[in-house]
Amino acid sequence: MAESSFRAARSERKGGLANALFLVAAAELPPPELIGVADQVTIAFPWGSLLRGALACPDAARASAGIAALVRPGGGATIHLSVTARDRLDLPILDDDAAPELTERWRRHGLELSAWRRATAEEIAATRSSWARRLRAGSDRAVWRLELTRPIGRSV
Numbered sequence: 001m002a003e004s005s006f007r008a009a010r011s012e013r014k015g016g017l018a019n020a021l022f023l024v025a026a027a028e029l030p031p032p033e034l035i036g037v038a039d040q041v042t043i044a045f046p047w048g049s050l051l052r053g054a055l056a057c058p059d060a061a062r063a064s065a066g067i068a069a070l071v072r073p074g075g076g077a078t079i080h081l082s083v084t085a086r087d088r089l090d091l092p093i094l095d096d097d098a099a100p101e102l103t104e105r106w107r108r109h110g111l112e113l114s115a116w117r118r119a120t121a122e123e124i125a126a127t128r129s130s131w132a133r134r135l136r137a138g139s140d141r142a143v144w145r146l147e148l149t150r151p152i153g154r155s156v
Contacts (some may be wrong), residue, residue: 027053028065030070038070041077044127054079054146055091056105068109071150077111079146080119081129094144106148116145 012018025031027050045056053063071077083091092098099116106113124132124143132143 026065030066035069036072038072039075041067041070043077043079044129045131046079046081051081054081056102057107064109068111071111072148076114076147076149080124080143082141082143084141094142102146107110111150113149116151117143117145119143119145121142
């Protein structure tokens, strides 16, 4: 996050982002001033309760609700994640057939599933995630890209 915030602070001519905000907070309890204001929420390779929240697991409803609460109407969220049997998590192995269940889970939080697919090598690299590199994500393990949107007219 330090490298990303440094790049965002550069001038716009050099690729900086004047309106980027980097935050460390629990997904279960996002700061009230950020509720419903994010054009785009990006989560790269979550783990623990954030992973469960990113998958909108019923036992992580507060984390899922916190993620969803950040997204303004017309905004979205992009999540890159990976779960394999060797992780020994109490989560289903992800595959193409997970989309209907994810759609229903996220709909409960006001977000629509707009894409669920395997991430490309370029998308994985674009996350610039050191965790992804350590996991050998994309080569030794599948990475999934989850895209969510909050429809215009559907408030937080």
